[in-house]
Amino acid sequence: MTIINQLFSAKLLAASALLMLQSSSVSAENEEVATPLAFTINCSGCHLLDKAVVGPSLVDIAKIYHKDEAAFIKWCVEPGKKRPQMPQMPSMAHVAEGDLKEIYQYIIKATKGTKNAKVQKGDLYAESPTMAARPRIIRTFIPDSGPASLYVALPTEEKHNLVWDTDLCRLRYITTGEASAWGYYRSSGNDLAKMGKKCYTENASLFTSELKPEFKGYRVKEGLPTFIYMIGEVEITEAIELEGNVIKRTFTGSPSLPVYQAPDRETKELRTTSQVSGQSLTVIHTAQ
Ligand code: HEC
Missing domain, CATH: 1.10.760.10 (Cytochrome c-like domain)
Structure with a gap:
């Protein structure tokens, strides 16, 4: 039995939350x-x-x-x-x-x-009108991420997808192309969702804290999520925003952000920079 299979039969499959x-x-x-x-x-x-x-x-x-x-x-x-x-x-x-x-x-x-x-x-899944639209947020089993992960399909030209792990409370990676949970559903949980082509990987949390983060949920505005989680006593919000084709992730902490290491990096497809403004940190991903 694969891990996925065990998780599935153990009914750890959390609700597949589709937000429109x-x-x-x-x-x-x-x-x-x-x-x-x-x-x-x-x-x-x-x-x-x-x-x-x-x-x-x-x-x-x-x-x-x-x-x-x-x-x-x-x-x-x-x-x-x-x-x-x-x-x-x-x-x-x-x-x-x-x-x-x-x-x-x-x-x-x-x-x-x-x-x-x-x-x-x-592909019967493709018939579902809410599955064709972007942005959308789907909770499913995704390769190279925890079993309780979400992907956010963004309406950028490149069709960027953010893969966000609700167990580790952080972005895992960004892909381009059409994401689909159909493979997972069709196989009754024995396969993973298809995620397109990776263009950026974040190997660790931006926060250097040793404490295990605790996921509190997310709210949605105009189809885009703001993730909420705790690191120790600090409540962190991570808002996903789009400015044209530029993806922004803005972190704020209450009472203040823990120590972080902002990514500053370039891949062939995506340039990643960051900006600090008052109490918030914004990580900016620009398609090249
Ligand atoms: C992730 C996909 C998914 C979502 C979301 C979902 N369902 Fe289902 N639903 C299914 C599948 C698959 C079946 C068939 C399961 C089976 O027969 O074993 C089903 C079956 C049903 C049935 C038939 C039960 C029976 O006795 O045959 C009802 C009623 C139902 N769903 C209601 C709902 C309602 C109401 C919601 C939203 C609140 C919902 N479902 C959300 C996938 C889903």
Whole structure:
């Protein structure tokens, strides 16, 4: 058994958080039903209205659960393993019960009078509209990073992806090209996500502290994350920003930043410099 396999079967697979802040809607036979934001954020990467992608279609889900909201919620919090051709669904225990109820009502309404469409063969994951958009933030298993990693697919010309390890609380590397978690899902967790071509690697934390950092989560603004973590008593925020094609990572510390070593380096594809302003440090990656 590979490590990945063990992790997967040990149900250490954390929720694959797909964050998209725009709301969309699907049309049922007679009415336009607004899609709840909680559905767009938590479910839409894997569930489409009338097509099986990573998971079954909403039409199929409504068939099973149209009379049993409680069983639906139970599944979301503690999903079972049913369909042999599909991976196991990650638990949605982080979604508030009120939001799951709203999602349930939405699924029932949106599927009224709708039938499953014919499905084409191929990368079903590519059919998911939220998977094609940039920026996006996906939590999945990624090569050369910890099992709880995120990638941030940026809307730069080169299609940069930041691979950020939530266990070590730091950037691991940057790639260019289309990133895809499909390989991972298709193989039920036995393969890793595809990450494009590496153009920058950060071998250690910028902070020289010996203390193990503790991940506190991230917030999202206009599709870009700000990571929050603790090193000892210091709370650090690391905001990912874009200025045209330039990637900026701004670190601030409360009460103040621990001792750091700012990277200053050049690869063929990316020049990395840094800037200090008051209490914050900004690492700047410029495509060459
Ligand atoms: C990372 C992909 C993924 C995400 C995100 C996801 N699901 Fe699923 N879901 C699946 C897969 C895969 C299955 C099929 C699992 C199986 O049959 O073993 C599934 C199955 C289901 C089922 C069918 C259960 C049954 O009894 O057959 C329901 C209901 C469901 N998901 C609801 C949700 C809801 C609601 C959300 C968002 C809060 C969500 N899912 C998010 C992948 C996902």
